[in-house]
Amino acid sequence: MLVAVTENQPKIAMGLMSYIDDFATYADVQREIQWYHANQHRQLLLWKDPMTRHMTAVIGIEEMGQCVLVRLIAFGSEIVPYEQQLVGGEIYGALQNYYPKAFIMGTIRTQDILRDWETYQIKNLN
Numbered sequence: 698m699l700v701a702v703t704e705n706q707p708k709i710a711m712g713l714m715s716y717i718d719d720f721a722t723y724a725d726v727q728r729e730i731q732w733y734h735a736n737q738h739r740q741l742l743l744w745k746d747p748m749t750r751h752m753t754a755v756i757g758i759e760e761m762g763q764c765v766l767v768r769l770i771a772f773g774s775e776i777v778p779y780e781q782q783l784v785g786g787e788i789y790g791a792l793q794n795y796y797p798k799a800f801i802m803g804t805i806r807t808q809d810i811l812r813d814w815e816t817y818q819i820k821n822l823n
Contacts, residue, residue: 698790703739704734710741713771729769733757739768744788746767751775756788765792765799767807781786783793785810786817793818 702710708732711723720726733739738761744754753776757769776784789811792801803811 698747699742699756699788699795700745702733702743702755707741709743709752710755713743713773714769714812716771717769717775729757729804742792744784744791747782749788752811754784754788756792760790760796760799763799764802767792767797767801767803767811770807770810773782782817785814786821789814790818 703786710730711726714720714729721728727812730741733741736759739757739759741754742756742758744756745751751753751773753773755769756767756770759766759768770785772784782812790799801815802808
């Protein structure tokens with residue numbers, strides 16, 4: 698399940714974002730979260746694992762007309778690399794349900810991940 702990160706409760710998102718190499722310091726993470734909250738078309742979403750009910754991933758998106766651009770993705774340490782495609786496929790499906798009429802696309806960094814997730818979703822629907 699996707700859950701929006703509000704301005705009043707960014708701590709879980711901050712922890713998950715700290716796994717991204719670009720955010721080496723607390724100030725870097727804080728600045729990125731403020732960047733998302735500064736525009737109504739940007740949003741940080743947490744992935745709530747349906748089994749454990751823990752927040753295990755964060756995804757940063759930007760709505761751009763009929764597109765949703767996925768700007769960042771980070772998994773918590775409990776999601777080991779070989780599980781990331783499975784969880785990512787679930788996130789992709791939930792994101793598509795959240796924005797049913799939008800085309801989901803990625804940045805140079807996130808496009809390959811999204812393509813893998815989309816492929817995973819297609820395989821599991823058949």
